[in-house]
Amino acid sequence: MATDEADGGGGDGGDETADEDATDDEVIGAAVVTVSSTRSLEDDEPGDAVVSAFEDAGHELATRELIESGYDNVQSIVTRLVDRGDVDVVVTTGGTGVSPDDVTLEAISPLLDKELPAFGDLFTRLGYEEVxxxxxxxxxxxxxxxxxxxxxxxxxxxxxxxxxxxxxVPEGPKLVSQAVGDRASPGEVEE
Incomplete structure (x- = not known):
């Protein structure tokens, strides 16, 4: 994550003050993955919306991929992206419905060290207001x-x-800063 000021350093990484210092001008690298058997990147409006939101806020697109649904396929790509040094956050679109082919959540769930259940609650609340x-x-x-x-x-x-x-996007820099723990600084490629 790029910041306007150098990191004060020191401490054990669990300092709440450091977490509170995360600002909206920190640049994060986003990976966007569309899970679809019918779309191409040229007609991927959901993926376009994610990319635009990050870029409009001044963040970087580390990569954008379109893959076919399938448990192993989804799990493999997300695992690869998490291992990349230039990816601070991964956003997937698609494969989250209720049909038998919709397995994105089932494929990614075992990869998670920690869940963020408030995201689903907040999204549902905002979604209800819209649709x-x-x-x-x-x-x-x-x-x-x-x-x-x-x-x-x-x-x-x-x-x-x-x-x-x-x-x-509004919570991204702070969330990445808190989640990064012992990994290399967000946005930096590990050597």
Missing amino acids: GTGVLCTRTMAGVSDGVPIFCLPAHATATDLATTSII
Whole structure:
């Protein structure tokens, strides 16, 4: 994460003051993954909404990928992204519905060291204000894997825009700062 001031350093990393110092001008690297068997990157409106939200806020796009659904496929790509030094946060779109093929949440759940249940609650509340009871068929999830926050969103442009602009991007720098723990500083590539 790039900051305007040098890190004061020292301490044990658990200092609450350091967590409170995370600011909105810290740049984070985002990986965006669309899970779809019918879309291409050229017609991926949900993925476009996520990318735009991060870039409009001054963050960097580390990578953008489109993959077909499938438990092993989703788990493999997310694991690879978490291991990349330039990825501070992973956002997936798609594969979160209720059909038998929708396995994104099931594939990513075992990878999480910590869950962020308030994300789903907040997203549902905001979604209800936008679409009413249609939010019932929407499944979302968030958590942290090896110091990298992961957010799983539905494949709907309005939903992804709502989640990224209202929740993920505003809280991203602080969340990444808290989650990073002993990993290299966010945005820095480990050598």
